[in-house]
Amino acid sequence: MGVTLPPVAVWADVAVSVTWLRHAEAPRPVLSNLDPIPQDRGRAGAELALRDNQTTGRFLGQTYELTVVEVAPDDDLLPAARAALAQSPYLVLDAPTASQLSIADLAEAQGAILFNASSGDTALRADSCRANLLHTMPSDAMKADALMQFARKKRWENLALIEGAAPQDAAWSQALRASAAKFGMSLKGEKQWLFDADMRRNAAQEVPLFTQDLPKHDLLLISDVANDFARYIAYNTWEPRPVAGSEGLMPVAWAPVVEQWGAAQLHSRFHDLAGRDMTPHDYAAWAAIRALGEAVTRTNAGDADTLRAFLLSDAFELAGFKGRPLSFRPWNGQLRQPIPLVTRAALVAQAPLEGYLHARTELDTLGLDQPESGCTRFEQE
Template identity: 60%
Template sequence: MHGILRGLVVAFGLFVSAAAAQTPVAVEVTYLRQVVPPPPTLSNLDPRPEDRGPAGAALGLSDNATTGRFLGQDWSLELVDVAPGADWAAAVADRLATDAFVLLDAPAEQILAAADAAQAAGSAALLINVSAEATDLRAGSCRANLLHTVPSLAMRADALAQMFVKKRWEEIALIAGQNTSDQAYAAALRASLAKFGLGLEAETDWTFDADMRRSAAAEVPLLTQPLGDYDVLLVADEVHDFGRYILYNTWAPRPVAGSEGLTAEGWAPVVEQWGAAQLQSRFQEASGRQMLPRDYAAWAAMRSLGEAVTRTGSADPATLRDYMLGPDFELAGFLGRPLTFRPWNGQLRQPIPIVHPRALVAQAPLEGFLHQVNELDTLGLDRGEAGCTAFE
């Protein structure tokens, strides 16, 4: 026993000495957010937390600092909001002049503009997208200085398609909203159904502007009756306007999935396995609310930087980028398997929880969906599909 204690004391002493010998590393991160007013919706039951995203980054900062204080790391995080109508380009230029690491929370076109501005200015900054799910940012519009911790629309849609294959729900119907984000998700769902050999038997658009709180029981059956018979009804309503009124009001009693009912998300409050309950409780304690997908993406971005800084002992953005895209990087993300970055387009590989509001139903990739390199690459754009040349 005394020998064991002596060994522990010696090991601890070596650890402290090694930590003390570390060259101090300062890591300054900016969370740059374009404030986007939410579109009007039929219901006010889902208020959007003002700290959605920054709260996740703050928890990641705390996690990094906990480890970093023993290794000579000095972490800081600054939130910079760009008001609607304000000069996004000027805000980007201002941050690139001072910070080497920027988390971007903005629409896809503005994230792309930020990446191009950094390249044009000769900035070595590493940018991480924590909000824009547009698949094209991982495809033809990819940029070498831009990584993604938020899953793409294609990843979320592929997760549902795998679930449908396992359930043998082969005949699908679709209702799509008119918002741009609704249409983008609908396009991703169509592509995933085709990818996995499922049939889109019928589809229609949501064009109602009536108050569904009073008329859903009358209007929704009329809308869905012409869709005929199907195994599952997909709803593309990413602004969460009308989808809640589809459930239990359809002409045919069938499951509803997509933006409502059975959903595929980067993260959900009902994820509790693989140590996730501990992350959920720490976030709840810090922010006073449940962790949402954008919070998780921001947390994963901060933790990815933290893991790379710890492993390399460097705060050089080029060094960290190379490590994060390399074979030795792994992030423990509380999703059952290590998370890694795809070296061909900078997307974080991650399992996708398939959930309903009260429980986790499954997690994609589902059993039986195999890949020659990594089963997580059955979700979203594989190397041969991406068409991204910036990372070559």
């Protein structure tokens, strides 16, 4: 997809307004309070990106404005979305999958550019995709593929899985199963974690008994998105095996332990703004608004049609502090990006790993490639 950039001589002032729209989810009961969710999660990333865009725009006659809208769990999100779209065609969404699809299907959203900065649901990049919805949050499939590349390289080919009882745990487990099959590895056994007790006192007694009957395996996968129990599995299993997934070796969009490629500088600026570490939701919101700012800078345009065409073109690149330029997949709107594989204390590796090749870019070895996606909405544009 080609995009012709205007010569500098015809550049003019451009004003861009963006709305960060969050549909809060009702907090579910948790068994551990060790990882509280920041109240400004996502929003702080959007605010940092706004500052970055304003810094560049100041020299080019481009201005940016960010509007923050948060909707309570029991309130209807669509009136807020309609009101935001009446002001600007650019929305960054922190909302569940169903809410994002409802917004994308609004008549007012046709021709808009929406960014999914929260949901890893692979279906949003597959048969449930929408042509007006781009994704800066990595899909579950991308993260699972990153982990399986590492496991394959280590020759940890026999896997076992412990799955939590929450719906998001089932989705993460399914991504892990699909990726294991994709990379030719075998899931030897699965168990569901049904304990409803705090493990801080009982892990040393309960976990060995729970894992005793798992088949022989090289790597134990844990699917516990809320981290209710995953932290207590390591070093307590019946057989001494590495753990990965929601604990141990974790594939993430972003983590404080990523320090190379200028990431430490991004961390520092974020910490100065928010007084805390940057989360994956913050990074996804930051990437969405920075991508929009990069498109405005390169095209000197503020209309959605021009910016969307550029974002999905081969000419678009975003410096994302991950060692490689980031770009959008034109067949489903997913932002290509490396996936750090981290522990709580260190960066272990970054996928795609060396040796995993692709005719287009090695980044497309992570997640749904074009023949796999089943997304046809972008082809109709």
